[in-house]
Amino acid sequence: MHIYKYIFVVFFIFFTACSVKPLKPIVVKAVDREIDYQKDIKPILDKRCVSCHSCYNSPCQLKLSSYEGLDRGVTKEEVYLGERLSSQNPTRLFIDAKNTQEWRKRGFASISKSNSAIGTNNSLMLQILEHKMKNPKSLGEYLSEEDLTCAKDLDELAEYLDDNPQKGMPYGFPPLKNSEFELIKQWLYQGAKYTPQKxxxxxxxxxxxxxxxxxxxxxxxxxxxxxxxxxxxxxxxxxxxxxxxxxxxxxxxxxxxxxxxxxxxxxxxxxxxxxxxxxxxxxxxxxxxxxxxxxxxxxxxxxxxxxxxxxxxxxxxxxxxxxxxxxxxxxxxxxxxxPAKSRYQFLLDDREYVIRTFIRGPVCKGQIALNVIHDHFWVTFMQPEFDLSIKDNKFFKSQYKNLELPIKEGSDMALLETFTDNYNDKAVNYYINRQKLYDKVYKDGLDEQSVTGDILTVYRHFDSASVHNGALGNLPRTSWVIDFPLFERIYYALVAGFDIFGNIGHQVSIRRYMNRLRVEGESYFLNLLPKEDRENIFKSWYIDSEDDEIFYFSKNDSKKIYKKIDSKREFLESIIGKFDELNYVKANQRLSKPPKTYKTKEDYIDGFRSLISKGNRFISHVNDSHSNLAYLRVKNIPNEDDKVVSIVVNRWHDNVSFMFDEEDRLNSDKDEMNFIEGFVGSYPNLFLVVDYKDLPNFIDMLHNFDGSQKYKKRFMKYAIMRSDKDFWKHYDWFQNRFFKDNPHEAGLFDLNRYYYKAYE
Incomplete structure (x- = not known):
């Protein structure tokens, strides 16, 4: 009986495969002029394709941010394969192969090459673009980084499109304009030519x-x-x-x-x-x-x-x-x-850049590194003149072995070894020795004079993050103080020594080690607070965590004199040079309900401030890993240019001690919203467009959102979904505004994580 079942399955697969219609070569009517890549094609790719195809998280490793990436093509080899037991050879464009032939040997298939007859073209690129032109409507979920085709030839592409008729390119978004499509068609027909710039x-x-x-x-x-x-x-x-x-x-x-x-x-x-x-x-x-x-x-x-x-x-x-x-x-x-002082000052001179490399480095999709941090926290730095690693060179040199990092093992480490290696123990030993020295030298403790006071804000957006100058948002749950040895170890662990192509052991070892470094930075901050407050605050950051038993605190009290009402707030407010007027709530302030009438600018500010409190009803209904960063455009403001506000959702984690099962440690009742003027992050999950006169209705909708059809309909009035026929018009507006507001730091946004759900 089993043999008949087997035969049936084989025949079913065979006939199913045979039923897929092959893709026909696309007829191309030649034009007189030669299409120029730099002038005609690159602007289209930049506007409509690079937003998803530009880094290791590019579907099928297809990078369209340069001609070399387009020419290299696609591969089935995954970069984000956390469970691999052995590291894989890196596939860095411009580095790991020098020409097209070398990439073909590495398994990359062309998307631009055509073997069809004169008057037609059957390249993969043209086929999948035309398929979208014929099937423009987007349906269902679109997770570009996960749902991959990676077809190496027309047969595989035909089978994929047969199973997924709505998934042509641009993936999950409206198709190209006909004029754009025709230009690309002609360029591919003419041989996808490119003249390098000199x-x-x-x-x-x-x-x-x-x-x-x-x-x-x-x-x-x-x-x-x-x-x-x-x-x-x-x-x-x-x-x-x-x-x-x-x-x-x-x-x-x-x-x-x-x-x-x-x-x-x-x-x-x-x-x-x-x-x-x-x-x-x-x-x-x-x-x-x-x-x-x-x-x-x-x-x-x-x-x-x-x-x-x-x-x-x-x-x-x-x-x-x-x-x-x-x-x-x-x-x-x-x-x-x-001299350690020179090295530390080099890092401090450009601290925002260095911190940014921790979380926006080459990985592009950094959940492995980023689920080790909270969604919102502040960072400040120890003054060099107080840093004993700089002042006491003899002690510093005695700790070099304790300062070793797991990156010493390279890109391959057996998974079991990550739980038996002694790098975490060395980190603990270093901290204990460091604290003994600090207690001996600073018998009266330390105060706000020991830190620079230059605060950086870190926002985590699920598997990406952003760094900003100044104290943005409301009072954060956690804060760090970073000294020279901690600064250097985080950099070498997460940036210089991290290999995205490394095996699971390598990635887990870095994650576990970074857990220790985070605790260290938080402990340095807590040592500046009253002695009796430290343990309770620390435990409030580590609910149901193994780390709540690890206390690395000074034996000495803080040198600062506190009122002892809310020492964390008191200390941070003592070093904040400028408060975030829209989001920061001082101890003696209360958040009121939205104003009944909106007449002045202050009324609108109060309306937004009413939404930042914990337990916001809207957050609990729409917040997930795909919807925690939105860009809001407020248009038609009397006598002013349109405004852009980034809506940042800070998700509450009971703790961030564990690499897996993150969802089990979330509590949406404690999530917060921040409203930051300008652009935050690189991966917008949603665009919102609101007319100035509709702001009261918009704020009311967010404030009272209950998940009912009534409120979903109100929400959809402002939300620009992937399938919106005018999506590209809105995307272009936000992108152009970003370049206008900050041309030096701006770049193209990534749409791989744009929200896919729509309320019908």
Missing amino acids: HTSFPNELIEFEKFFNADDAKHKMSARYIYEHLFLAHISFKSRPNEFYELVRSSTPSPEPINIIATVRPYDNPKVDKFYYRFKKIESTIVHKTHMVYDMSFDKLERFKELFIKPKWDEKAYDFGYDSEDNANPFIVFSQI
Whole structure:
């Protein structure tokens, strides 16, 4: 009987496969002029395709932000495969293969090549675009990063489209305009031609910086190595040409020869060449915001580098450490000869950039790294003159082994070893030794004078995050204080040493280690509060967590004198230079209900402020991992330009101690909304468009939203869903406004996580 079932299944699969209609070559009526990629095609791809196809989270690794990415094509090989037991070879565009043939050997299939007869084209790209033109309506759920086709040929694409008739490209959004589609059709028909751009001139500062980085003496060599390991992800902008961006790379060729990038997995890996050169490579790809981490360089910055690294007397005679040491993954040993004060000040000078690399680095989709932090917290930094790792070099050197990181194990670590390695124990030992020293030196404790007071705000948006200058939002649940050793370890664990292509053991080990570092930063903050408050506050951050039993607190009381009503609030308010007037609620303030009438600007502000309290009814009905960041456009404001407000949902976590089952630790009754003027984040989940005169109705809808059809209908009046026929018009408005408001820092938004649900 079983043999008949088997035969039936085989025949069913066979006949089902045979029933799929093959895709026919698309007829193309040739035009007289030659279609130019740079002038005609790239603007279309930038406006309609790059928003989903530009990083490791690009479906099928198809990167359309450059011609080289389009030419490379697609692969079935997944980058975000957290359960893999062995690391995989990286597939970094421009780095891990040098030409199309090499990418084909790596398993990438062309989307632009056509083997059809004259007068037709059967490229994968044209087929899937035309399919959308014929089936423009979007239905159902669209999770671009998860629901992948990755068809390597027309047969596979035909089968996918037969099963998913509504899933052509652009995926889940309205189709291209007919004129845009015709241009791409003609370009593909003409052979998808591209003429590389030639650049013969460079910023004035670039030559001087290359001289600095490539000087032969040991002081310059080690300084350049340190700076490079912290800037290898930077989009470097030179003052003389602020609209161009460069990346700092290691090349086997000197200037002015063409750059030949040395393809190492990590910036501290052995380049394995007799001599290499630091070079500045112009970024030709379209700038996307999620990876656009700007680092400004000028002649003043060059002088700052010299002031920090070259002019001071080093702790020992300068020497070239080399790359063949087993300690390459420990920056405290590699760079021990450079004064710790110089290294820390280098990080502090551009603290927003460095913190940004933690959470917007090359991973693009960082839930593995980001579910180790709360949705909203503030960060400040220890003043160098109070940091004992800088003041007491003997103690600091004695702790180098305790400061080792799990990145020392490389990209492969057996999963079981991650729970038996001693890196977390070393982190605990370091903290205990550090605290003993601090208690001995600062017997009266520390106060607000020991921190810089320059607050950064971190918002987590599920598996992406953003960093902002200043204290944004209401009083956060948690805060961190970061000193030099903590700053450096977080950077090397999450950025320099993290490999997105690493195996599950590598990723879990980093996640577990970062858990310890988070606790450390929070403990530094709590040590500034009254002794009797620390444990209770700490436990309130770690509900039902194993970490609520780990107390790393000072034995000494805080030096600051408190009123002891709400010490956390009191301390933070003592260092806040400017409050967030829209979202911050002081201890003596109460949030009122929305105004009955809206006449003044203050009435509208009060209306928004009424929505930020915990337990907002709207949040509990629509908040999930796909809907915690919206951009609101308020248009037709009398005598003013349209306003943009980012609506940020901060989800409450009982704790963030565990890597898995995050949903079990959420409590939507305690979620909060923040309303930030301007743009927050890189991955909008929803666009909202409200006429100024409708703001009272909009605020009332959010305030009283109960999930009923009545309120869903009111919500849909303002929400721009993926399937909206005018979606691209709204997207273009928000994108253009972003570039207008902040042209230097702006880039294209990512739409992979745009909200897919609609209330009918």
